[in-house]
Amino acid sequence: MPVVRPIDRWFIEEVLPFERDLLDAAARWSDSADEARDLVQEVLTRMLSTEGWQAITNPKTYMLRMIRNMVIDRVRRAKVVEFRHLVDHDDFDVADDAPDQHRVTADRQMLAEVAEAVEALPERCRIVFERCRVEGHSPKDIAAELGLSLSTLEKRLARAIHLLALALEPRRGDPYETSGREPETRRRLRLPN
Amino acid sequence: MRRSEGPVRTPAQAATEAATWLAQYRLGTIDEAAFRTWRDSDMANAIAFARALAMWERVSGDANDVVPAIPFPMPYGAMTSRRNFLRTAAVATVAGGIIAGGVTTTRAYAWSSASTEVGENKRIRLSDGSVAALNTNSRLSWRFSASERTFWIERGEVALDLSAGAEAVVRGDDRLVFLSQGRFNMRRRDAALDLLVLAGTARVNGDKGVPGMIVDTRKGASSVLISQSDAVVRLANAEQVDGITAWRHNEILFQDATLGSAVEEYNRFLTRKIVIVDRELSSIPVGGRFTTTDPDPFLQAVSTSLNVHVSRSPTAYLLTR
Numbered sequence: 320m321p322v323v324r325p326i327d328r329w330f331i332e333e334v335l336p337f338e339r340d341l342l343d344a345a346a347r348w349s350d351s352a353d354e355a356r357d358l359v360q361e362v363l364t365r366m367l368s369t370e371g372w373q374a375i376t377n378p379k380t381y382m383l384r385m386i387r388n389m390v391i392d393r394v395r396r397a398k399v400v401e402f403r404h405l406v407d408h409d410d411f412d413v414a415d416d417a418p419d420q421h422r423v424t425a426d427r428q429m430l431a432e433v434a435e436a437v438e439a440l441p442e443r444c445r446i447v448f449e450r451c452r453v454e455g456h457s458p459k460d461i462a463a464e465l466g467l468s469l470s471t472l473e474k475r476l477a478r479a480i481h482l483l484a485l486a487l488e489p490r491r492g493d494p495y496e497t498s499g500r501e502p503e504t505r506r507r508l509r510l511p512n
Numbered sequence: 513m514r515r516s517e518g519p520v521r522t523p524a525q526a527a528t529e530a531a532t533w534l535a536q537y538r539l540g541t542i543d544e545a546a547f548r549t550w551r552d553s554d555m556a557n558a559i560a561f562a563r564a565l566a567m568w569e570r571v572s573g574d575a576n577d578v579v580p581a582i583p584f585p586m587p588y589g590a591m592t593s594r595r596n597f598l599r600t601a602a603v604a605t606v607a608g609g610i611i612a613g614g615v616t617t618t619r620a621y622a623w624s625s626a627s628t629e630v631g632e633n634k635r636i637r638l639s640d641g642s643v644a645a646l647n648t649n650s651r652l653s654w655r656f657s658a659s660e661r662t663f664w665i666e667r668g669e670v671a672l673d674l675s676a677g678a679e680a681v682v683r684g685d686d687r688l689v690f691l692s693q694g695r696f697n698m699r700r701r702d703a704a705l706d707l708l709v710l711a712g713t714a715r716v717n718g719d720k721g722v723p724g725m726i727v728d729t730r731k732g733a734s735s736v737l738i739s740q741s742d743a744v745v746r747l748a749n750a751e752q753v754d755g756i757t758a759w760r761h762n763e764i765l766f767q768d769a770t771l772g773s774a775v776e777e778y779n780r781f782l783t784r785k786i787v788i789v790d791r792e793l794s795s796i797p798v799g800g801r802f803t804t805t806d807p808d809p810f811l812q813a814v815s816t817s818l819n820v821h822v823s824r825s826p827t828a829y830l831l832t833r
Binding site for chain 1: 523527528530531532534535536537538539540541542544547555556558559561562563564565566567568569570571637640641643675676693729731732750753754757
């Protein structure tokens with residue numbers, strides 16, 4: 320089985336782009352950002368382990384329904400039912416089939432964020448990343464050119480990937496509590512203190 | 513595949529490890545068996561890896577491309593009308609006589625195709641999980657069966673990110689090229705095919721006394737120009753690879769080019785063509801990176817740095833001394 324399976328390709332292209340929509344939906348019914356994140360993580364887990372993924376015609380609607388059902392389950396099990404939990408569930412029954420324009424705009428915004436995130440990398444990581452993102456360099460050549468061992472190259476690239484993934488992680492429009500996030504980025508954001 | 517026993521991992525732990533796996537995957541140092549064990553041990557790992565890969569592809573410019581126009585095949589009962597449309601389109605392709613050689617077109621064995629107009633590009637996910645990107649003014653046809661995946665670049669340029677699966681064959685006019693799982697850029701130049709192997713292996717079959725050959729990336733990316741009489745292999749250095757693949761980022765890159773060749777390259781993307789009126793301008797050396805979607809900065813650069821006069825007519829940009 321290859322490193323990147325067909326289901327991964329599908330997951331990357333048809334599921335992950337809607338993560339922010341999922342977060343928005345989950346946040347409407349959650350008491351905390353952590354709970355919303357858990358809900359979304361659970362949805363992603365189910366999507367990436369489903370055997371019938373090829374049959375899912377509209378992943379976004381499918382996932383929003385899944386969240387709704389999970390929320391309803393939780394509400395039923397909860398001892399104290401908050402009123403807001405019961406409002407606007409019907410929203411989800413309206414299929415949203417017009418995401419494309421939204422996605423195009425989001426993609427553009429994404430490009431700006433990407434440039435910013437790359438710029439913000441520590442220089443050593445950024446140099447390695449820039450060399451590796453262009454296809455066709457052999458890792459040995461890059462390592463030799465930068466005067467690094469292959470293992471150092473690997474570590475710096477991994478660090479760059481990690482920092483970029485953190486910086487570009489989908490989050491809600493409003494700044495919100497991010498207790499589950501890595502401490503290092505939070506430290507960096509607070510540097511002026 | 514559900515979460516196995518053991519402590520539940522946080523997404524943050526998984527993300528750190530996924531970054532290392534992806535770095536190793538990109539550098540070719542990954543131990544695939546160990547990776548699979550790690551991925552299959554916890555869904556949080558699988559998600560983290562997909563997330564890191566998605567980030568990588570976005571950052572490497574893939575998100576720039578057009579949202580795929582063709583959906584995955586939906587093998588279960590209810591087909592969408594779009595799917596039916598595609599099938600009709602595939603049959604229409606055959607009826608249009610694009611495929612020679614007595615191909616039978618059963619439903620599972622029909623050709624599909626996609627094309628782009630001048631100035632357009634498009635990214636398509638194929639039913640086997642492969643991804644094809646079409647550059648300006650290009651047309652790709654493909655046909656998948658259980659035992660073979662056949663591609664035909666009818667015009668233009670196509671980048672193929674080929675997943676593992678049945679044997680993949682690119683049909684040229686006379687020669688066949690067999691591709692392994694990997695990444696390839698293929699540009700049609702008249703009757704020849706210019707193939708850049710970025711990852712994986714390409715095998716060109718022999719023909720009429722011309723020996724076959726294998727092109728791989730052990731010494732780095734290689735390109736091979738395949739024509740009826742010949743197959744010429746050249747190693748491609750990083751700059752050349754960058755130049756060849758620049759279109760994936762809607763860019764056009766001139767290195768050690770002449771104004772003549774730069775204009776020829778730019779015109780692939782333009783409906784309003786650039787015309788060099790005074791021929792001696794053609795040999796002026798130029799270099800630079802420009803966007804394919806807007807020739808103005810290029811013309812501006814030509815005008816100011818080369819002291820070339822640019823006039824605009826409704827159908828062309830005219831370059832004079």
